[in-house]
Amino acid sequence: xxxxxxxxxxxxxxxxxxxxxxxxxxxxxxxxxxxxxxxxxxxxxxxxxxxxxxxxxxxxxxxxxxxxxxxxxxxxxxxxxxxxxxxxxxxxxxxxxxxxxxxxxxxxxxxxxxxxxxxxxxxxxxxxxxxxxxxxxxxxxxxxxxxxxxxxxxxxxxxxxxxxxxxxxxxxxxxxxxxxxxxxxxxxxxxxxxxxxxxxxxxxxxxxxxxxxxxxxxxxxxxxxxxxx
Amino acid sequence: xxxxxxxxxxxxxxxxxxxxxxxxxxxxxxxxxxxxxxxxxxxxxxxxxxxxxxxxxxxxxxxxxxxxxxxxxxxxxxxxxxxxxxxxxxxxxxxxxxxxxxxxxxxxxxxxxxxxxxxxxxxxxxxxxxxxxxxxxxxxxxxxxxxxxxxxxxxxxxxxxxxxxxxxxxxxxxxxxxxxxxxxxxxxxxxxxxxxxxxxxxxxxxxxxxxxxxxxxxxxxxxxxxxxxxxxxxxxxxxxxxxxxxxxxxxxxxxxxxxxxxxxxxxxxxxxxxxxxxxxxxxxxxxxxxxxxxxxxxxxxxxxxxxxxxxxxxxxxxxxxxxxxxxxxxxxxxxxxxxxxxxxxxxxxxxxxxxxxxxxxxxxxxxxxxxxxxxxxxxxxxxxxxxxxxxxxxxxx
Numbered sequence: 001x002x003x004x005x006x007x008x009x010x011x012x013x014x015x016x017x018x019x020x021x022x023x024x025x026x027x028x029x030x031x032x033x034x035x036x037x038x039x040x041x042x043x044x045x046x047x048x049x050x051x052x053x054x055x056x057x058x059x060x061x062x063x064x065x066x067x068x069x070x071x072x073x074x075x076x077x078x079x080x081x082x083x084x085x086x087x088x089x090x091x092x093x094x095x096x097x098x099x100x101x102x103x104x105x106x107x108x109x110x111x112x113x114x115x116x117x118x119x120x121x122x123x124x125x126x127x128x129x130x131x132x133x134x135x136x137x138x139x140x141x142x143x144x145x146x147x148x149x150x151x152x153x154x155x156x157x158x159x160x161x162x163x164x165x166x167x168x169x170x171x172x173x174x175x176x177x178x179x180x181x182x183x184x185x186x187x188x189x190x191x192x193x194x195x196x197x198x199x200x201x202x203x204x205x206x207x208x209x210x211x212x213x214x215x216x217x218x219x220x221x222x223x224x225x226x227x228x229x
Numbered sequence: 230x231x232x233x234x235x236x237x238x239x240x241x242x243x244x245x246x247x248x249x250x251x252x253x254x255x256x257x258x259x260x261x262x263x264x265x266x267x268x269x270x271x272x273x274x275x276x277x278x279x280x281x282x283x284x285x286x287x288x289x290x291x292x293x294x295x296x297x298x299x300x301x302x303x304x305x306x307x308x309x310x311x312x313x314x315x316x317x318x319x320x321x322x323x324x325x326x327x328x329x330x331x332x333x334x335x336x337x338x339x340x341x342x343x344x345x346x347x348x349x350x351x352x353x354x355x356x357x358x359x360x361x362x363x364x365x366x367x368x369x370x371x372x373x374x375x376x377x378x379x380x381x382x383x384x385x386x387x388x389x390x391x392x393x394x395x396x397x398x399x400x401x402x403x404x405x406x407x408x409x410x411x412x413x414x415x416x417x418x419x420x421x422x423x424x425x426x427x428x429x430x431x432x433x434x435x436x437x438x439x440x441x442x443x444x445x446x447x448x449x450x451x452x453x454x455x456x457x458x459x460x461x462x463x464x465x466x467x468x469x470x471x472x473x474x475x476x477x478x479x480x481x482x483x484x485x486x487x488x489x490x491x492x493x494x495x496x497x498x499x500x501x502x503x504x505x506x507x508x509x510x511x512x513x514x515x516x517x518x519x520x521x522x523x524x525x526x527x528x529x530x531x532x533x534x535x536x537x538x539x540x541x542x543x544x545x546x547x548x549x550x551x552x553x554x555x556x557x558x559x560x561x562x563x564x565x566x567x568x569x570x571x572x573x574x575x576x577x578x579x580x581x582x583x584x585x586x587x588x589x590x591x592x593x594x595x596x597x598x599x600x601x602x603x604x605x606x607x608x609x610x611x612x613x614x615x616x617x618x619x620x621x622x623x624x625x626x
Contacts, residue, residue: 099341107359114352125345126352128359129269135297136269143322186534 009071011093015040015049023050023061025092032120034088048092052216055086056150056177059216065224066209069173073097075144077167079131079160080151082109084117084124090148091121101144103127103137131159134166143169150177154184157196161203170229174205180219189219197223204228234289235312236281236298237320238268240347241333241340243277245284245292249316253289255331256280261343262350269351271297281307363487364510367480371501374476381406381469388413388462395451398442402435407470413463416456418443490574493589494567495549502545503571514579521575522546522568539610551596558607559599566595 015024017038024040024047031046033039038049052059061068070076072095081087081102091100102117102124104110110128118126127137131151147168149160160176168174178196180189197207205225213220234253235246242257258264258276267274273281281302284292291308295317302309312320320327325340334340385406392409393400396418403409411429415421421443426436451459477498484497488510491500506524507513513521523530525544533540542561546552546568555563570592577585 107356110352111356111360114349114356118349118352122342122345125348127348128352128355143318181531185531 009093010045011072011095012068013042013047015042015047017049017051022052023058023089024048025050025089028092028095028123029120034116035083035085048089050089055089056213056217056220056222057086057148057175058089059213059220060211060222062216063211063213064209065211065222068093069175069224070094070098070146074146076100076146076148077103077144077163078148078150079103079163080149081113081126082106082150084113086148086150087113087124088117088121091117091124094123096123098123099125101125101127101137103129103131105130131163134163143167144172145169146173146175148175152177152179152182154182156183157199161200164203164205164227168227170227172227174200174223174225174227176200176223176225178221178223179217180221189221193221193223197225200225231288231290234284234292235316235320236284236292236294237327238277238295238298239324239328239333239344240265241328241343242331243280244327244331244333245280245289246320247289252327252331254280254284255333257333261347262354265347265351266354268298271301273298273301278305362509363483364504367483367487367501368505368509370476370480370483371498371505374473374480374498375502377469377473377476381466381473384462384466384469385409388459388466391459391462393448395448395456396443396446397448398446399439402439402442403431407467410463410466410470412439414460414467416460417451418446418448488575488578489584490577490588491571493584493586494570494574494592495546499545499548500571502548503575506545510575510579514575516572516575518565518569518572521571522564556603556606559604563596563599566599567592570595 011026013024013026014021024042027033027039027046027048033048035054037051037054040047040049050058050061052062057065057068070090070093072093074094075098076090076094078087078090078100081104084102087100087102091098094100100123102113104113104126105128107128110126114126114128118124129137131149144167147160147164149156149163151159153159156178157176160174164172164174176196178193180187180192183192183196193210197210200223201207205227207223207225209224211222211224213222232247235249237244237246240261242255242261244255245253247253256276256279260274260276264274264276268277281292282305285307291310292302293310293312293316294302296311299309299311325337328334328340328343329336334343388410389400392413399409399412399418403412408429408431412421412426415425421440423433423436423440426439427433431439480501481492481497484492484501488500488504491503491513494500495503503521503524504510504513507516507521516524523541523544524546526541527544529541532538543552543564546564547560549564549567551567552560552564570588574585574588577583577588
């Protein structure tokens with residue numbers, strides 16, 4: 001039970017967690033855990049169970065995301081990395097040759113991200129800055145394979161697109177978490193998602209998949225898009 | 230003859246290129262963190278500045294730099310222009326290669342390590358800087374104050390229930406928590422004396438009343454071991470109460486220093502709560518008055534936006550004495566006026582500083598004006614049919 005892209009990849013497996021099958025990633029830094037996650041042993045290696053209630057990317061995987069748009073060696077720009085729960089699993093999968101630039105502006109959560117994730121993982125580069133101003137962190141990031149955006153702002157799609165223009169490779173992927181109430185509480189969530197995907201298409205992307213994240217997160221969607229070459 | 234050059238900065242050092250490809254010179258930063266921090270603020274640190282001046286002296290001009298750095302160099306009269314985006318992009322995509330060829334690092338792994346190290350140190354420095362601001366201290370103190378307040382109230386009412394079994398009449402004569410707790414500490418109701426009560430700061434006639442109430446009390450006897458634990462609780466109430474007083478005065482004095490105008494318009498504690506709710510003084514200063522007016526009533530606001538019901542008139546501002554003492558149908562207007570002045574006050578406090586005495590006076594005058602022109606109680610609102618309500622509200626907004 002693997003996603004197509006990751007067949008033959010040893011860094012992600014499906015593990016039994018209670019009654020459910022959840023993904024688990026090969027711990028890049030054995031013995032060091034990110035958020036009190038469950039740990040399972042597989043073929044003598046330590047895997048960290050990826051909780052879909054804590055990570056929207058795991059929720060998307062369970063809800064039918066066809067492929068994870070990154071693999072060993074990928075480079076990723078992650079906006080709104082928060083305390084780094086999702087980032088830690090991505091870091092496991094991209095391995096030592098990969099790199100994840102994690103942008104977070106709120107000092108309180110950025111502190112936990114730096115302390116618990118970035119300090120231990122050599123493929124994670126923390127950036128404490130505002131995702132609204134991609135030119136500011138120009139020094140750190142070069143073009144990446146994937147831009148992952150989870151920032152819950154009314155203008156999040158515009159911010160995502162601006163970052164993609166500066167930092168995403170041609171044919172690179174965009175994963176955008178849409179939290180409908182953060183964009184407009186008065187509108188029908190479904191309408192909002194359609195609206196946001198339209199904006200993405202107008203900015204030069206194909207939409208590959210739109211995944212609803214219920215029951216893990218209500219009124220949340222994940223849009224997977226690809227930048228046209 | 231002068232040659233055109235391009236400056237490319239990396240975490241490990243800076244590189245000067247000619248003809249869009251040849252590396253002419255480079256300089257490995259001795260203090261990469263300092264240089265990097267300066268660059269990310271659009272400034273040039275001493276090492277970068279020296280490097281560019283040297284390049285200009287050797288006849289390279291103009292030098293193209295990243296758009297964010299133009300100001301820094303131009304202000305020193307150096308001949309700079311902006312690097313074209315497409316070229317900058319090309320440089321960035323080959324950043325590691327450039328770093329190696331320029332001799333800043335010896336391998337790809339080393340380049341990545343250099344980038345990471347600087348970014349980590351910069352992130353830590355930034356977090357440290359962001360955690361230093363005084364408003365974070367005010368936010369923590371006012372939230373501690375609110376929590377302690379809640380705890381004291383809970384413990385105090387428990388104490389009144391408990392000691393009330395023994396002396397139920399006492400509550401009617403002492404509304405103040407600390408006095409009540411002190412009387413509990415004095416012990417059995419029959420052992421109280423006027424002198425004891427006077428020492429606690431009670432007036433003589435009040436003390437007499439308490440004693441006569443004790444004499445004809447309907448309360449039951451209390452066993453010494455029960456009284457002993459009740460006293461322990463009273464001690465705790467007193468201790469927490471003094472902590473509360475302490476926190477309140479700390480909030481007040483910090484607010485008066487940090488945000489004198491918010492303090493004079495909203496009151497120190499309410500002002501501190503507004504800052505806490507908005508996240509920081511700077512954020513509060515960027516909010517429109519209408520947002521400040523309903524800060525703390527988000528739930529009601531979102532419900533109103535969703536269902537079209539009536540929006541809230543006040544949030545935290547309800548705690549402002551002029552708002553909650555106003556009659557119900559005037560509160561919205563009073564809250565709006567106060568919020569307007571707080572918005573101005575916050576901007577002065579955040580950006581200019583200093584106390585603006587006119588502000589509080591103008592607010593006072595305006596509130597006086599409102600009071601002198603009272604409105605009549607409006608007739609009760611008839612509920613519109615739910616389906617139309619949303620549309621109608623929209624129009625009205």
